[in-house]
Amino acid sequence: MISILISAVQPVTPEGIIDRYPNSYNHFVLPFVIGISFILVYLLIGLIRVLYHLTGEDRIKLLKSLFIPKTALKNLKDLFCDCLLHTKIWKRKPLLGYMHSAIALGWFLLIIVGHLEVYIFAPRHLEGITEGSLYYPIFYRFFIWINPAHETLRGTVFFFIMDLLLLYVLSGIGLAMFKRVRSIALGMRHTTKPSLADRVALYCLWAIFPLRLLAESFTADLSGGSFLTKPMNWMFKAFFGNELNFMPTWWAYSICLGLFFLAMPFSRYMHILTEPLLILMRNAGLxxxxxxxxxxxxxxxxxxxxxxxxxxxxxxxxxxxxxxxxxxxxxxxxxxxxxxxxxxxxxxxxxxxxxxxxxxxxxxxxxxxxxxxTLNNSINYDYSYLDSIAQTAKPENAEASAEGKVLYFAGCMSHLTPKIIKSVESLMKASGTEWEFLDKDKGICCGRPQMLAGKTQAARKAIQANKALIEASGCKTLLLSCPICLKVFKEEYGLKGIEILHYTQFIDRLAKEGKITLEKGTEAIVYHDPCELGRGCGIYNEPRNVLSAVGDLKKAPKERDESVCCGYSLGSMTLDEKDRAKIAEHSVDNLMAANPDCIVTACPMCYRAIRSKSPVPVKDFAEAVVENIKPSKTKK
Amino acid sequence: MKNNILVIGGGPAGLEASANLKRLGYNVILIEKDKQLGGHLAKWDRLFPDGVSARQTLNALLEEVSGVNCFTETQLQSINVLDKSYNAILSNGITVLADAVLLASGFDLFKAEKKEEYGYGIYEGVITNADLEEAFREKKLPSKQPQAIGFVHCVGSRDEKAGNPACSKVCCATAVKQACEVKEVYPDADVYCFYMDLRMFGRHYEDLYLKAQKEFGIRFIRGRVSEVAETADGRLQVKAEDTLSSKPLRVSLDMLVLMAGMRPSESGKTVGRQLNLTTEEDGFFSSADNLLEIQRSKLPGFFYAGACTGAKTLPDTLHEARSAAIEIDRYIKEKFSEK
Known part of the structure; x- marks a missing residue:
């Protein structure tokens, strides 16, 4: 995009622009040059390190992804939206988003437009390192003298744009300073404590742009300026009388830039340079x-x-x-x-x-x-039970007739909440669905708890055994009532030709196909998004479609991907019961803010946790549906 | 002038304390929220370790309280701390100016439906210890001979997830007692007890345990029940772990009895809220001192007896009731002697 812009504007050598310093060099650029050289070398080494530690397979995947048009397009979009515009922050906290985009996009554009200016008016200085290409565009305003008699419209437009961008960045910096004093004003209750490197980089970052304004204002009568720098130049003249002050400010500006780059790798600001790499790697599917x-x-x-x-x-x-x-x-x-x-x-x-x-x-x-x-895992697990269960998978189950059948896997948590299984059973009956119950009597763990615990090998054993059972059944649809199971089935099983459905999706489909008819009650329902179902599998709409057909669906203040965990997730190894209870209370408070008659959730774990703290009845999703199925007269 | 003492709760603790306070010469006002006096004792059939009738035991306690002002179906509406005494307004409209108050609000049974994996309220064959006692008392045991019966110890006790890590003290002995009683009615049935460890701490409790094994052939399985499901023919399938053989176990039963534990009573909590009484983490009221002043609260003139300060057996409850009477007597004498 930028190259198109540049080619449209052919470089010229206007006669009114003269280098004030014949060599285009002054000692003050040294701190900046040291800083920028350091960070460039550091980045290069870092990049090599990261790439070196990738597996060969991942490296090839990353390289290939750069040339897949769809991924490349997504890369461009993400780079622009995430690194420069910060749309994610805008969506959550607009003021914080403005602050970030002002600094990121503003600074980025200052650099781009600055280089463009040099490319047009002093292209010689971009030709190589010996011509000062590293620092010249940054300190362009220091090195040139513009004959006022030869000022052009184009030049004035650039002056204006550069001043405008500087003002944009300064507004962001102003907000950043204010945020340090009062973070809550920008929507953050807690913020992190900065380390020493963070502080150095932070104060440098704060100082860079005000210093730039000062420095460019001091030289605005020589090198040109616009609505910001020109008036300041006149004001300084009136106060200080001479122009000797400009050297120290240019030095200070350069030192702050240099220091910022030196502190950067040890501070939080390294994210500015690392994020683009992360975006590329993430989009490549690593x-x-x-x-x-x-x-x-x-x-x-x-x-x-x-x-x-x-x-x-x-x-x-x-x-x-x-x-x-x-x-x-x-x-x-x-x-x-x-x-x-x-x-x-x-x-x-x-x-x-x-x-x-x-x-x-x-x-x-x-x-x-x-x-x-990575933790030492010396426990010897006994897997003998897997074989004994696997033997019950009878090959005669794999009839041709099984193909149209739905295979239901309840999982351990649904077994501990028999209401869910009962509801699923009556649902199957009401909808006339042909189905098989995979783990009615004996079942194998889905493997998700082991995965969460980092016991991946143990999980693989369970996954393998379950996979064999599912494939032997001959069914082409796998139905789950537990989102914890759902996630691992979707991500780790690799079941080919078998559709994996959560019961929220399944019921939504049954309702849409007219296999069940739902009766709208008057109850005010609030739905709790289980972590594994919502953030884990991205299922937000199906349960809401169905629930709005059975009752008056209310919105919790925090829902969908911001839903509050019930606290009883299998994820934590060491969080104690009291802490979990507190989290459950917090989660219920969020749901109760909608003032519902009942809470509905679609996870056996959440159901138990929320029920233990809720002042109103808590229902499982299938239970709420079954209560509101209109009995159809024309059953096939 | 006789000093007024208000006793809240007409269970064994309240009855025994009232009887003793009356004997010590006080004017006792006893209030009970239910229709009848006796608390959980009135709902029980027989008592461990000897299997004596709960009715007879209660009758003996009731005889002692003749002459005490007993108000049943009465609750505390409000209570205020005055300079030296308490001003209590009862739900029947009576106002009592009491020089001391004894709280004997006891316990509620843990709501077994909270442990949904055991299927109480979902499967017909799953009942609680209280349900079984009622069936014995009302002679309403199912006439159809069950083939197998199970008892689950520690339901809502020693279970952090159920919100109660403490032992309820009575369930082990009750389960063993009930297992024997059930076996007497259905001699051909297999009877199982699923336990974590048996806490047969009292006199004769161990004898009861041995008798259960030797004479009644009750099968004790060390391990918790994990879940209960229904089989196609309507029986209960129980999954448990036998921790002695380190093997998972499944048995089909016709009846499963859940030993619901003790939780602080709701009516006690209402009183506690009115006076800002402190409770410990387990939800039961905190005594002024857990060794020397168990009967005293932090409020002068306000006393505790029985299971309102934690799970207790019947004999322990009766001891506490008597010592509470002595403590109250001492308090009144110290506080009001100069008058």
Whole structure:
């Protein structure tokens, strides 16, 4: 896009623009040159490191993805929306979004337009490093003298644009300073404590743009300026009388830039440079394989340490658990603080809310899971029961007639909540669905709890055994009532030719196909999005479609991908019962704000947790549906 | 002038304390929210360890309280702390100026439907300990001979997820007692007890346990029940773990009895809220001191007896009732002697 723009504007050598310094060099550029050289070298080494730690397969995948048109288009869109516009933050907190896009997009455009200006008016200086191409465009306003007699319209337009952009960035910086004092004003209850490098980089960042304004104002009468720099130049002249002040400000400007780049790799601001890499890797479909290397390293450095995840984390309904937030997990991982890493990795409920709201999209629950994999696992599991259950899979089940049948897998949690199974059974009857019950008497764990615990090998055993049972059944549709199972079936089983459905999807389909007719009651219902179903599998609409047909569906203040975890997720290894109870209360408070007659959820775990704290009746999704099925007279 | 003492709760603790306070010469006002006095004792059939009739035991307690002002179907409407005494307004409109108050609000049984995996309220064959006692008392046991019966210990006790990590003290002995009684009625049935460990701490409790094994052939399985499902022919399929053989176990039963544990009573909580009485983490009221002043609360002149300060057996409850009477007597004498 930029190259098209450039080719449209042919470079000229206007006679009125003269280099004030014959060599186009002044000592003050040194700090900036050191800083920028350091960060460029650091970036290169970092990039090589990250790529080196990827598996060969992943490297090829990443390379290939760059040339797939669809992915490349998505890359461009994500780079623009996430890195520059910050649309994700805009959506959640507009003021915070404005602050970020002002600094990111504003700065980016300053650099681009600055280079464009040099390309048009002094193209010689972009020709190579010896001509000062590294620093000249940054300090363009210092090095040139514009003969006022030769000012052009084009030049004036550039002056205006540059001043406007500078003002844009400054407004963002102003907000950033205000946010430090009062974070709540920008919609953040908790924010992170900055480290030393963070502080250095932060204060430099704050200083860079005001200093730039000062510096360019001091030289505005020589090198030109617009509505911002020109009036300031006149004002300074009136106050200071001479032009000697401009040297120290240009020095200060350069030093701040240099210092910022030097502090950058050790500070949160590394996210500015890492995020583009993360976007490319994510869009290529790479997965975290090691908790600190390869893809994970890109994620760790892409974390902006903004702390949005602190407010989002369900554990933080109690202040003492603030320390388990993802931002601190990433921070300790970055600093190789192993003791703390494992503690934090184990506590997490894996609800995924931090990843859902993360402005850079760091999937820290996945890193936590992989971190759990690294722990010593010396327990010898007894898998003998798998064989005894596998023997019950009779080959004669695999009849041709089984193809149209629905295979229901209840899973352990549905078995612990018999109401759900009863409701599913009556639903099958009411809709006239032909079905088989895979784990009525004996069942094998779906493998998700082991996956969450980082016991991937143990999970593989269960997955393998279950997969064989499902394939032997001959059914082509697999129905699940537990979203915990659903996620692992979808992601890890690789069942070819078998459709995997959650009962919310299945019931929605039955209703749409007219196999069941729902009667609209008057009850005010609020729906709780289970983590594994919503954020985990992206199923938000189907349950709502059905529930709005059986009652008056209300909205909870926090719902869909912002839904509050019930606290009883299988994800946490060490969170104790009291903390879980507190989270459940918090989750119920959110639902009760909608003032419902009953709460409906579609996960046996959530159902039990919410029921233990809810002042109003709690129903399972299938139960709520079965209560409202209109008995049809023409049963086939 | 006789000092007025208000006793809240007409179960064994309230009855025994009232009787003793009356004997000590006080004017006792006893209130009970139910129609009849006796609390859970009135709903029970027989008592461990000897299998004596609950009715007879209750009658003995009731005889002692003749002369006490008993108001049944009466609750505390409001209570205020005055300078030296308490001003209580009862739901029957009577106002009592009491120099001391004894709270004997006891316990509620854990709501077994909360442990949905056991299927109480979902499957017909699943009942609680209280349901079984009622069936014995009303002679309403199913006439159809069951082939197998199970007892689940610790339902809502020693279970952090159910919100109660504490032991309810009476369920082990009750389960063993009930298992023997059921076996007497249905001698051909297999009877199982699923337990974590048996807490047969009282006198003769261990004898009861041995008798259950030797004479009645009750089968004790160490391990918790994980879930209950219904089989196609309407029986109950129970999945459990036998932790002694480290094997999962499944049995088909016709009846499953859940040993619901003790939770703080709702009526006690209402009184607690009015006076801001402190409770401990388990929800039961906190005594002034857990060794020396179990009967005293932190409010002067307000006392506790029985299961309102934690799960207790019947003999323990009766001891507490008597010592509460002595404590109240001492308090009144110290506070009002100079008058």
């Amino acid at each position: 997965k975290v394989r090691k908790p600190r290397k390869g893809f994970a390293e890109a994620e760790i450095y892409a974390c902006s340490s903004c702390g949005l995840c602190i407010d989002a984390c369900p554990m933080n309904s109690q202040k003492k658990n603030l320390k388990y937030s993802s931002v601190y997990f990433i921070r300790f991982l970055r600093r190789h603080n192993n003791r703390r890493i494992n503690e934090i990795a184990d506590k997490c409920l894996m609800c995924g809310k931090c990843a859902a709201i993360c402005p850079v999209g760091v999937n820290s629950p996945e890193i936590r899971r992989v971190q759990r994999e």
